[in-house]
Amino acid sequence: MKNALSIILIALLPLLSVAQAHIDSMAIVQKSQPYTIDKPEDLNIKGQIDAARHYKRYKGAATGTLLTSLLSPVIGLIPAILCSATYPKIDNLGYPNEELFKQATYYKAYTRREKKIKQRKVWSNWGIGLGVNLVVVLILAN
Template identity: 55%
Template structure:
């Protein structure tokens, strides 16, 4: 019984440690589990969460999108000022709004998926298995800059807007490519069933 209680306490302690960490999200979408020690206007000093006794690491604020602190608060970084936007609620909201505006504009303006979608459909109509190749390749690649069809170059120069627009554009492209592959697969299955029932 004593061993069970000790095991339970150790498990709870381990779980509490797992959830008491900061997360630094880089603009490359990489998450770093860390204990943030210091945030200055130009750099962030931290220790890796899996090595708290190890060396202090430094990352430039310009490379960081956001910090999620262990207490649940967020620090979203503004590229132009290179300062955390947690100083005012207004700046945080405008930064988040730019990201969502980018996503909404991608839904309205992005249509550069047509080549990838049509190519996948044509190849998949010939053979759904062969169609997997362009479907996988097209859905894995980010949309090309020339195909983004964004409405405002000035907005696109803002990192939060750009990130939101590109993220949503890639999701739209993936959805269209896999929808077209599914349509071709359905047509092939229907044709096979129709031909086999006619014999």
């Protein structure tokens, strides 16, 4: 029984780890002026980096999913699927510069990255709820 518990904990351990974003580590600052950007490729990268730095309003969706999945992982799938399928609301975006946000390339990159952040947090919290339920069931089974 202890072996089964340790195998389950090892299987759920990757859900709790967070890797460094490759975009942030590859960005090279060439000019000291933060918003002197000419190329659409630069706007794409800038939008992704800004989203990773400034998007913090995923907590409602992630917390709701965690609480629901703590009650029942099957019921917790409902908010997890719904929250991860939708883009964040405009009010929750938290973009740092409105002039950049009006540009289509920057807007698309920023919102795409925010959706990925939101999805990762929501599904991580669902996995935590599932793991807690599995541990409780295994403890009660002994």
